[in-house]
Amino acid sequence: MIARALAEALEQRRRDNLYRQRHQLESAQGPTLVVDGKTYLAFASNDYLGLANHPQVVAAFTEAAVHYGVGSGASHLVNGHSREHHLLEEELAAFTGRERALLFSTGYMANMGTLMALLGQGDLVVQDKLNHASLLDGGLASGAKFRRYLHNNIDSLSKTLTLPGQRKLVVTDGVFSMDGDLAPLPEVAACAEAASAWLMVDDAHGIGVLGETGAGTLEHFGLDQNQVPILMATLGKAFGCFGAFVAGSEVLIETLIQFARPYIYTTAMPPAVAAAARASLRLIQSGHERRQQLQALIRQFRAGAGELGATLMDSDTAIQPLLLGGAERTMAVAAYLEQRGILVGAIRPPTVPAGSARLRITLTAGHSADQVEQLLAALAEALVRYPATATD
Numbered sequence: 001m002i003a004r005a006l007a008e009a010l011e012q013r014r015r016d017n018l019y020r021q022r023h024q025l026e027s028a029q030g031p032t033l034v035v036d037g038k039t040y041l042a043f044a045s046n047d048y049l050g051l052a053n054h055p056q057v058v059a060a061f062t063e064a065a066v067h068y069g070v071g072s073g074a075s076h077l078v079n080g081h082s083r084e085h086h087l088l089e090e091e092l093a094a095f096t097g098r099e100r101a102l103l104f105s106t107g108y109m110a111n112m113g114t115l116m117a118l119l120g121q122g123d124l125v126v127q128d129k130l131n132h133a134s135l136l137d138g139g140l141a142s143g144a145k146f147r148r149y150l151h152n153n154i155d156s157l158s159k160t161l162t163l164p165g166q167r168k169l170v171v172t173d174g175v176f177s178m179d180g181d182l183a184p185l186p187e188v189a190a191c192a193e194a195a196s197a198w199l200m201v202d203d204a205h206g207i208g209v210l211g212e213t214g215a216g217t218l219e220h221f222g223l224d225q226n227q228v229p230i231l232m233a234t235l236g237k238a239f240g241c242f243g244a245f246v247a248g249s250e251v252l253i254e255t256l257i258q259f260a261r262p263y264i265y266t267t268a269m270p271p272a273v274a275a276a277a278r279a280s281l282r283l284i285q286s287g288h289e290r291r292q293q294l295q296a297l298i299r300q301f302r303a304g305a306g307e308l309g310a311t312l313m314d315s316d317t318a319i320q321p322l323l324l325g326g327a328e329r330t331m332a333v334a335a336y337l338e339q340r341g342i343l344v345g346a347i348r349p350p351t352v353p354a355g356s357a358r359l360r361i362t363l364t365a366g367h368s369a370d371q372v373e374q375l376l377a378a379l380a381e382a383l384v385r386y387p388a389t390a391t392d
C-alpha cells in the first residue's frame, strides 16, 4: 500500500517535469568538471571564489588530518571540540565584528538550531517569502507563530510585525539564493528595531563575496551587531569548505550552546575541515582581486545576456538566474547546454514559484572571460531553439 502510493507520487513528479536526478562528479570543484566520464564547463557551483580546491586550503586540510585524524569522534559538548574548531570560531568572530561565533555542522542545522532555541509558543517569527528552506523549516519547527512577508517589502514586513508575540524575530536571507538579489537590510533592521524585534540574517551567499574584506552583506551595508544581532553564514559556499556558523553576542552564543539541539546532539565537523576553513578565511581576507575578478565576470555576463534578449533578474551577485518560465522549457534549455558541454542549475518548482522556472547560473572567480563567452554563445543558440511558448 505505502510503496504503491510512493511510486504514484514519483510518477506524478516525472509527469510534471519536476523529477530530480544527481550527477556523479569525478573531479574537484572548478570551472570545468568531469561528470560521468565527460568534461564540462560548469556554472552551477556556490564555490564563488574558487577556494574548494585551492592548494593552500587542501594543504591545511591534509596537514590537520595527519595531526587529528579524520573523525572528530563526538559532539562539541562531549569531547569533539578541537583547538582548530576553537581558533576558527575566534577568527570568525573577529572577521564578522561580532563578540563570538559558534560552529555548526551544516547551515541547515545552524538555522534549525537557532530558531528552535530562540523561539517557542507565544512568540512570533516573521520571514521573507523567499527565505531558504532551512529558515522556513526552523521557523515552523520552533512552535512560534509563523508568518511570511512579501519579498523585500518593508510595508508588508512592518504590517506583519504588528501581530502579537512575546519575542519577535525577523529573519531574512542577506543574498537570496535563487534570485541573487540583496535584502534591503538597513530598512529591514530599522523596521525590526521599531517593533522591538530581533533580526537574523542568513548570509550563506554573501559571506566571502560582498563587503570590502569579504565579511558579507552586513559589511556591505555597514551594519553592526546591535542592528543585526544574529548573523548566520555557511562555510560550504565561498569558503569552499563545509559547515556553518552563527555570530553575535556572548549571551546569544551561550544560549545556543546550552539550548540548540542540532548543535548539542550531533558530531562536530572534522577538525581538518575547520583547519581548511581557517586557510580559506585568510584567502578571503586577502581576496580583493578574486572579488574583483568575480565582479568583472558578472558585468560581462549581464551585458552579454542582455544583448541576447534573455530575461535576467535584478542581481549584481554571482547568482545570475535566467528566467525561462515553464519547467519543460527550462529542462530543454538545460539539456541542450549539457549536450554542448555546459552545466548549469535548472531550478523548478517547488524550489521557486510555478511559472518562474529558471537556469541558476553561478559565476566564480575561477572562471575566465573566455569561458563566460562560451556560455553566452551556447545560450544564444539555446534561446533560438527553444523560444518561449504561451505557457512559459
Ligand SMILES: *Cc1c(COP(=O)(O)O)cnc(C)c1O
Pocket (backbone or CB within 6 Å): 105, 106, 107, 108, 109, 111, 132, 134, 173, 177, 202, 204, 205, 234, 235, 236, 243, 244
Ligand atoms: C546553502 C544554504 C544553507 C544551508 O547550508 P548548508 O551548510 O549547505 O546546510 C542555508 N541557507 C542558505 C541561504 C543557503 O543557501
